Amino acid sequence: MENNLLNNLNEQQLAAVNCNLGNKLILAGAGSGKTRVLTCRVAKLIDSYDVKPSNILALTFTNKASAEMKQRLEKILKISSYGLWFGTFHGICRRLLKIHWNEAGISEYFTILDSQDQLRMIRRIIKSKNLDENLYDSKHLQNFINSQKDKGLRYDSSDNDDDKYRDIFRDYDLACRQTNSVDFADLILLSYEMLLTNENVLNYYRNRFRNIMVDEFQDTNTLQFKFLKLINGSSGSLYAVGDDDQSIYGWRGARSRNIQSFKDEFLDVEIFKLERNYRSTNKILSVANSLISNNKERLGKNLWTDTEKGDPVYLYEAYSGDDESIFIVDKIQELIDGGLKRSDIALLYRSNFLSRRLEEELNARSVPYKIYGGFRFFERSEIKDVIAYLRMAVNNSDDAAFERTINNPPRGLGEKTIHAIREYSKKNKITLWEAIHDLDAIGLGSTRIINSINEYKKIINSIYQDLTKHNLKKIIGNIIEYSSLSKHFDSKKNEEALSKQENLEELLSTAERFYQNNIDSEDIVVEFLANAALEAGEYQSKAHEDPVQLMTIHSAKGLEFPVVFLTGMDEGIFPNENRNINKDFLEEERRLCYVAITRAMKTLYITHANARYMHGSNNFLIPSRFISEVEDGLIEPIKISRKYRENVKSNNLNHDFNEFNQEGSFDNFSQEDNSNYFRVGQKVNHMKFGNGVILSYTGKKEDLKLHINFEHYGKKWLVLSYAQLDFL
DNA sequence: TTGTAGCCTTTTTTT
DNA sequence: AAGGCTACAA
Numbered sequence: 001m002e003n004n005l006l007n008n009l010n011e012q013q014l015a016a017v018n019c020n021l022g023n024k025l026i027l028a029g030a031g032s033g034k035t036r037v038l039t040c041r042v043a044k045l046i047d048s049y050d051v052k053p054s055n056i057l058a059l060t061f062t063n064k065a066s067a068e069m070k071q072r073l074e075k076i077l078k079i080s081s082y083g084l085w086f087g088t089f090h091g092i093c094r095r096l097l098k099i100h101w102n103e104a105g106i107s108e109y110f111t112i113l114d115s116q117d118q119l120r121m122i123r124r125i126i127k128s129k130n131l132d133e134n135l136y137d138s139k140h141l142q143n144f145i146n147s148q149k150d151k152g153l154r155y156d157s158s159d160n161d162d163d164k165y166r167d168i169f170r171d172y173d174l175a176c177r178q179t180n181s182v183d184f185a186d187l188i189l190l191s192y193e194m195l196l197t198n199e200n201v202l203n204y205y206r207n208r209f210r211n212i213m214v215d216e217f218q219d220t221n222t223l224q225f226k227f228l229k230l231i232n233g234s235s236g237s238l239y240a241v242g243d244d245d246q247s248i249y250g251w252r253g254a255r256s257r258n259i260q261s262f263k264d265e266f267l268d269v270e271i272f273k274l275e276r277n278y279r280s281t282n283k284i285l286s287v288a289n290s291l292i293s294n295n296k297e298r299l300g301k302n303l304w305t306d307t308e309k310g311d312p313v314y315l316y317e318a319y320s321g322d323d324e325s326i327f328i329v330d331k332i333q334e335l336i337d338g339g340l341k342r343s344d345i346a347l348l349y350r351s352n353f354l355s356r357r358l359e360e361e362l363n364a365r366s367v368p369y370k371i372y373g374g375f376r377f378f379e380r381s382e383i384k385d386v387i388a389y390l391r392m393a394v395n396n397s398d399d400a401a402f403e404r405t406i407n408n409p410p411r412g413l414g415e416k417t418i419h420a421i422r423e424y425s426k427k428n429k430i431t432l433w434e435a436i437h438d439l440d441a442i443g444l445g446s447t448r449i450i451n452s453i454n455e456y457k458k459i460i461n462s463i464y465q466d467l468t469k470h471n472l473k474k475i476i477g478n479i480i481e482y483s484s485l486s487k488h489f490d491s492k493k494n495e496e497a498l499s500k501q502e503n504l505e506e507l508l509s510t511a512e513r514f515y516q517n518n519i520d521s522e523d524i525v526v527e528f529l530a531n532a533a534l535e536a537g538e539y540q541s542k543a544h545e546d547p548v549q550l551m552t553i554h555s556a557k558g559l560e561f562p563v564v565f566l567t568g569m570d571e572g573i574f575p576n577e578n579r580n581i582n583k584d585f586l587e588e589e590r591r592l593c594y595v596a597i598t599r600a601m602k603t604l605y606i607t608h609a610n611a612r613y614m615h616g617s618n619n620f621l622i623p624s625r626f627i628s629e630v631e632d633g634l635i636e637p638i639k640i641s642r643k644y645r646e647n648v649k650s651n652n653l654n655h656d657f658n659e660f661n662q663e664g665s666f667d668n669f670s671q672e673d674n675s676n677y678f679r680v681g682q683k684v685n686h687m688k689f690g691n692g693v694i695l696s697y698t699g700k701k702e703d704l705k706l707h708i709n710f711e712h713y714g715k716k717w718l719v720l721s722y723a724q725l726d727f728l
Numbered sequence: 729t730t731g732t733a734g735c736c737t738t739t740t741t742t743t
Numbered sequence: 744a745a746g747g748c749t750a751c752a753a
């Protein structure tokens with residue numbers, strides 16, 4: 001092994017890289033160089049232990065982490081990494097099923113259902129069973145089914161007392177098999193079951209993958225843990241890298257307790273710790289450590305650094321979401337003018353919807369940016385439409401794709417007709433596609449319906465013919481043409497349809513790019529479909545080479561940026577209020593915040609807004625509890641400048657200078673679109689002063705309570721924002 | 729019977 | 744804002 005590769009590793013890192021074969025657990029704090037250790041370890045295996053790349057299986061959780069590590073590996077490994085299996089759990093399991101579909105008892109051309117497809121399927125089953133949809137909520141059942149599968153359980157062993165739950169679970173799985181569909185959890189569960197019941201296959205992979213590397217081990221769920229245990233066997237070497245403080249996928253069934261279980265359930269586990277942080281300045285790390293020390297459930301480690309103290313961690317308390325984004329983009333422009341690359345700046349947030357206002361401001365001021373995740377490209381409805389046609393051609397038993405395409409664009413086949421087809425297919429246990437070949441038997445005789453269905457069959461068959469004749473781009477282009485989707489959007493002529501047209505264009509170049517990147521692929525169409533389901537948009541156009549980076553904290557895990565803006569640090573948004581705030585949930589949110597803070601290398605800005613437009617109305621917000629949980633003195637508030645106040649006044653409130661007198665009545669509140677909340681001349685019953693005002697008054701219909709965020713402005717008051725509060 | 733305009737509800741995070 | 748649902752026009 002080239003020595004210079006190891007030259008820059010510290011003692012702890014060297015120990016973790018140079019250890020002998022066997023099961024290892026690396027407890028690696030944030031920014032402790034774990035990706036480097038992992039990549040060096042792969043190099044070490046190949047160079048010193050005579051391991052062939054094909055004897056290595058490397059697993060990650062997110063596509064981005066996977067791409068990042070692949071890139072680093074290719075850079076470090078001078079020799080070919082041919083045969084090394086590398087990818088996400090889901091990606092690797094898809095690969096296994098693609099090879100061993102026969103042993104797994106599924107069709108060769110299975111379709112991967114994304115959560116939306118899955119939900120529709122479940123909804124259909126609940127409907128067909130005539131169950132009360134309030135009692136059997138489809139989302140709830142989706143969670144139930146997924147959580148069972150994530151534990152490795154099928155319907156017959158599932159832990160729910162309600163037999164109906166099991167029935168739906170069973171019927172859903174049957175429907176999946178019948179339509180050659182596989183959901184996300186199934187990718188792993190079917191692989192697991194396939195290995196469990198096929199000794200030869202299991203032995204082959206045990207033998208082949210004697211070295212398994214798993215990154216972000218704290219994110220493994222019960223099923224993934226079982227899967228690893230099974231394939232590792234008693235002679236394999238599992239190299240697991242994880243950090244319990246960065247466990248943020250509990251809601252998806254991840255059990256950070258797997259870190260402890262690893263010690264107990266795998267043979268002779270040796271443990272290494274990486275505690276020195278190289279990434280962040282002392283100040284940033286202090287904030288992170290101070291916050292995470294509020295968590296009780298920790299294995300405990302001592303992350304330290306001897307890097308410079310660095311800039312303070314700043315807190316900006318904005319008046320509103322508008323103010324927040326104006327402040328951020330101002331700062332970004334300042335930083336860029338100072339010579340910083342745009343891509344060195346990341347804007348992180350708890351929920352995708354928070355990106356919208358930030359995007360607007362970046363757009364308005366022509367700052368190039370790239371947004372990861374969010375409304376993903378392959379989740380846009382028009383893209384899913386085209387993809388569904390392609391899915392139908394590849395796997396015509398794909399009922400989900402059938403339902404999506406049969407009357408889209410509208411060709412005169414409505415609910416009645418489709419219902420009849422559905423019933424017939426259910427009765428005869430055939431797919432919807434097969435059903436439309438028996439129109440007589442269904443009793444659909446009208447010429448209009450027959451013509452429409454024949455037209456549909458023709459489209460699908462033409463696409464099928466194209467599969468072997470044309471390249472990917474041409475196939476997709478033809479789908480858009482055959483299906484008349486393009487014509488359909490053309491005829492609409494509104495802005496929305498126009499952007500859909502543009503997205504279809506984009507899909508064509510995406511297809512071309514995918515083809516160029518996978519030129520050796522044997523079955524490009526099938527790979528493309530898998531990519532659409534599993535990666536939902538990695539091949540999106542790169543708008544600019546040097547864009548500001550926008551993403552959720554979840555997708556930022558494993559990445560680092562010189563400058564980070566942690567936005568939307570408002571109670572209710574972060575920690576998120578949509579779930580009951582129990583202790584475990586809160587600890588996970590806190591870990592998520594810890595992850596966000598530790599992404600920053602040099603500078604960290606935390607922003608909070610007193611009011612934010614969300615859920616269709618203006619909401620008053622207080623700063624996230626996580627801000628006050630940090631020890632005093634570690635975070636430096638930024639004084640609100642006059643400039644931002646002007647912005648608030650002029651741009652953001654259509655009732656900028658509203659006055660109301662202390663005796664308690666509104667004088668001239670302009671109401672316009674806010675009449676829900678305010679009426680002119682309303683009597684004020686009660687008023688309380690504070691950082692905001694809580695004020696209740698009697699309205700025409702009922703008593704309402706309002707939150708007013710205001711500031712003294714001379715002798716008058718400037719109302720900055722207000723919101724109805726129905727929970728007080 | 730189908731298509732569609734407009735109303736209502738609802739939005740965590742990822743594979 | 745986007746999907747689901749309802750009411751009504753074709």
